[in-house]
Amino acid sequence: MGSQALDFRVLIVGGGIAGLTTAIALRGPNRHIAVLERSRMLEETGALISLQPNASKLVTRWGLDPFLHSAEPLIDRGFRVFDMSGKLVNELKLETARFGADRVLYHRQDLHSALRNAATSTQLPGEPVEIRTTCPVKSCDPEGGVVTLESGEQIQADLVIGADGIKSVIRTAVLGEYCPAIxxxxxxxxxxxxxxxxxxxxxxxxxxxxxxxxxxxxxxxxxxxxxxxxxxxxxxxxxxxxxxxxxxxxxxxxxxxxxxxxxxxxxxxxxxxxxxxxxxxxxxxxxxxxxxxxxxLDPLPTWVKGRTIIIGDAAHAMLPTQGQGASQSMEDAEALAAFLADIDERPGKSKVQDALWKVWEARFERVSLIQAYSRQQARPAMEKGSNSVTLNPGEFMKYNCEYDGATDWVRKKKKTT
Structure with missing residues (x-):
């Protein structure tokens, strides 16, 4: 793969929202990015999905708003909470100025299609992404950056990114053991x-x-x-x-x-x-x-091995109670782009691995806490014996949505330690 011998070769396993977003974020000069998707990519599951303000601001930063316009986005202006009798008990309004971006609702299929169009477009920086469908992956050598397809074909890259979801094959390779979803x-x-x-x-x-x-x-x-x-x-x-x-x-x-x-x-x-x-x-x-x-998933001991990293649901699948699943995968994409930004030609293994460990260090604590928050919000909304709804949907919004990228996060963290 790759149009030139000195291209930085990036292989992304999984062509869902996490994989396509990462491919877009990593586009740049002297980079060849390929996505392997096991399905025919004819359509995504029919369901609604939200991008929270922490992800919407990244979408704008990447220049994706014109592409996503075709996905018929709908700005969500807040939350209304009703008790089981149907009485309105709480309302939380979301203003653009509060977090610097909106919470936006999409049909998953529309969002996926728009991201695919952006990934393969000539209008964004760098070479358009190569997308290969019906390419199920059998195994991965994370140290060597070699992916083996079920067909027997082997593909080598300078960087392998496992964005292959909750049933990830790449997770097994990185951890050295099977780690099923819980x-x-x-x-x-x-x-x-x-x-x-x-x-x-x-x-x-x-x-x-x-x-x-x-x-x-x-x-x-x-x-x-x-x-x-x-x-x-x-x-x-x-x-x-x-x-x-x-x-x-x-x-x-x-x-x-x-x-x-x-x-x-x-x-x-x-x-x-x-x-x-x-x-x-x-x-x-x-x-x-x-x-x-x-x-x-419980927080994993690592996401990184050799030339390989797992992201999105492969690394930190979470409950949908905060609507942060897709948004956290976009944060992963932004972190990869930030810490790989200075690589503009084919890198050695140590340079790739150093960058991947920086991604892990910047992302693990935050996303693990959001996983825990999502579990907490799945608990009963009423205390036992009470008729009052105790859950406040705005409880975690500040932590979740004020995020402004991995390097900013690391800088702020250093200030507080």
Whole structure:
């Protein structure tokens, strides 16, 4: 691979949001960047996704706003929290000036498509990214920077980045042992439907129906919670409903932790909640209800070995309760770009490894804490025996969203130690 012998050769395993964002962030002179994706990349999973202000400011910095315009972004102006009876108990407004950027909602498929277009575009610095689909990876030699495909083909690079998700092959190579994702005790029903399907629901608060302003609604009671809001420019409505995991087997292989969801079981899980919420569930097409067993990772002992690093869900998969999964992968991409910025020709192993350890040192503490925050927010929203919602969705926003890049983070950390 590579158009010239002296190119800095970067190989990214995984063509999801983490992999494509990293490919874009690393583009520059004398760099050849290739992405290996196991699927045909025909479409991403249909679901809504948010980029938090800490990621939105990076998107702008990389010059991606014109590309993402095609993804019909919708600015989220805040959170509304309802108790299980349907009473509004808290509202947190998000102003652009507070964090220097907006919380933006996308359809995952639209965001993925826009990032792919940006990665392969001639309008950004450096050589367009090479994307190879139907290239499942079998193994990796992290010290040598050699990736072996299931076809038997071997590809060598100066830097290998494992962005291959929660079932990462590259994680196994870096750690030297298989480290499966951990069942969290929660499952999530995920629903996507046209916004118009909820417009005439009796009793549904007008503020939930409206996209002016667009806000995320949370309905909480005991150990159950629903997070829902609009997307795709206000055309769609997405719902995530968390329930204790009681219906999926905790297998570690295959896709057994994802299956079609039952509308009747979803409604039964929310017995006693506001009638309008059950009517929202009723409005969902049966074919658009999925059920995921939620898994994450404990903080890993390392992300780095030799010429290889893991990022995104491969390194720090987390619960969706803060909407930080995609945003943290973008922070990883920015850190890689920052600490590899001075490499403009083919580097030796020690130079690559030194840069990767700086990424690890800058990212590990922060992202591990956000993983822990995400678990904490998955706890029951009400204290036992209480009728009051105790969770404040703004509790961790300051820590999460004031982030302004890896080098700034390291500088501030040194000041406080």
């Amino acid at each position: 069942p969290t005790g929660l499952s999530a029903y995920r629903v996507l439907m046209p916004l118009e399907r909820i417009q005439n629901i009796e009793g549904l608060p007008d503020c939930i129906k409206s996209c002016n302003p667009a806000m995320t609604s949370m309905i909480m009671g005991g150990d159950r919670r629903v997070i829902m809001g609009p997307g795709r420019g206000g055309k769609l409505y997405g719902i995530v409903a968390l329930v204790p995991d009681g219906s999926l087997h905790e297998d570690t292989a295959g896709d057994s932790w994802v299956k079609h969801g039952s509308k009747e079981q979803l409604k039964a899980a929310y017995t006693g909640f506001a009638p309008w919420l059950l009517k929202v569930f009723d409005a969902a097409p049966d074919s658009e209800i999925g059920l995921w067993q939620l898994r994450d």
